[in-house]
Amino acid sequence: MHILKSRPWNLPESSATPEALVFGRRQAMALGAGMLAASPAMAQQAGLPPAMRNTRYVPGRAITAEREVTTYNNFYEFGSQKTISAAAQRMPMRPWTVKVEGMVETPREYGIEDLLARMPLEERVYRLRCVEAWAMVVPWTGFPLSALLAEVKPLSSARYVVFQTATIPSVMPGLRQSWYPWPYTEGCTLAEAANELSFMVVGAYGKLLPPQNGGPLRFHQPWKYGFKAGKSLVTIRLTDQRPVSFWEKIQAQEYGFWANVNPAVPHPRWSQAQERMLGTGESVPTLLFNGYGEFVADLYTNLQRERLWA
Amino acid sequence: MRLIGLALLALAVGLFAVFGGDPLGAVLFRLDPGLLNLVQAVVQRYLLPMIWDDLLLPVLEAPAWVVPAILGGAMTLFGWMRARG
Structure with a gap:
């Protein structure tokens, strides 16, 4: 049969x-x-410049409607409510420069147009799993972080990559909360950054990445919870010191450094076993490493003493 | 009431002595880093964003001693006026 x-x-x-x-x-x-x-x-x-879809990364789920993705956002510089998309439109997207600095042979400062022109753009349809137990599937346009790292040549002493979001008080009301540890920073190990899935995003749905989704440049590692993805990046720094990220400074027990998706490890206040798909509202089982284990599980074989799942 | 008012004034003096002009939000963040994040999320997501932006945030941005000083002053005055008939 x-x-x-x-x-x-x-x-x-x-x-x-x-x-x-x-x-x-x-x-x-x-x-x-x-x-x-x-x-x-x-x-x-x-x-955006033309970008072919890379079919190596298949989401296994239907693409979320663009309207859902662009109107339901976490971007704390604009507030903690999901409806920040209108406020985010005030963020000036041009000119925009990104510094790549720290432990590299050739520190660089790129204009966003320069990045768009010189990086190997492709489209990847990735799942995104938020730590708040909702999820979406988005056709991102961007380039592998490894391509950027190859240009600046990390020193052998570099161990971590730190991503820093823009701070523009005139358009970001969230910055009024002066007690938070702004600027928003996130980080990962250099090994994670060099993984083929680590993606610098400049577009979505075939268009330039809108500000509410982290435009003009954000980071995405689809096997980690979404808060690890720094938005509207202005600095990428290589260092030998493990960074303490924005959320780690606020609630380390809930939002740790590694933050790999794991349905078996609940958030202190809710289960991570299921996720609600944006748009359809369908509840589906969450997968270990958000389903990307075949690409990334090897990164963690010698790190079992670390708190890898929160 | 006058007693509570005086206690609040004492608290204001104590807060000023310890934290100087630090905003109330910064003081609360130092005491419990996760508290305001939780309150903000509840207010902005489930009530109204403007309650946080226009009502709570100005209070949190003011020096920590201001709120107990105003409340304490008002209660002390009100209690004193009521005692005088």
């Missing part, structure tokens, strides 16, 4: 991007590139 077994990477037909959207997007991108060259002031409205 022929038995059809569903693989985790099987995609439902409904999640495929319509052909018209794909080809239309390329035309829009070409137009956007022309506009970009013509006028830097128009760059904020310009599209």
Whole structure:
């Protein structure tokens, strides 16, 4: 008897991007590139350069509707409510520069347009699991962090990578809470940063990444809880000191350094066994490493004494 | 009431002596780093963001001694006026 077994990477037909959207997007991108060259002031409205979808990373779930992803956001600089998308539009996205500094051979400062032009852009459909037990599936556009690291050449003494978010008090009301340890910083080990899944995101749904989702540049490691992903990055620093991140300073017991997704380890105030999909509201089982164990489990084989799951 | 008012004034003096002009939010954060985050999340997500932004935040941004000083002063005055008939 022929038995059809569903693989985790099987995609439902409904999640495929319509052909018209794909080809239309390329035309829009070409137009956007022309506009970009013509006028830097128009760059904020310009599209992304073309980026092919990398089919190596299959989410196994339907892509979340763009509207859900762009209107339900965690970005504490704008408040702790989910409805910060309108307020985030006030953040100036151009000009934008990102420093890569610290323990590297060649420290660099990139304009975002420079990054878009020189990095190998691709689209990856990743799952994102929030520590608050909701989840989404997003077609991100970006480039592997390893490509950026290859340009700056980490010193052999570097062990960690620290990501720092912009602080713009004039548009970020959350910064009024002066007691929080701003700027928002997150970090990971250099080994984690060099993993093929570690992705610097500059776009979503074929468009430039909107500010509420961390535009113009954010980080994403899909096997970790979402708070590990620094948004609207201005500095990437390599160091030999393990960083203490923003949330770790506030509630280390709830938001630790490693924060790998694990359904068997509950948050102190709720279970992590299930996750609610944005948009559909469907409750689905959470997977170890958010389903990316085959790519990352090896990173942690000698770290069993660490608190890897929170 | 006058007694409570005087106690609050004493608390204000104590807070000023220990924390100087530090905002109430910073003092609470020092005592319990997770407390305000929880309160903020509950207020902004389940009540109204503006309750936090426009009502609580100004109080939290003020020096820690201000709230007990105002409350203590008002209660002391009110108690004294009531005692005088």
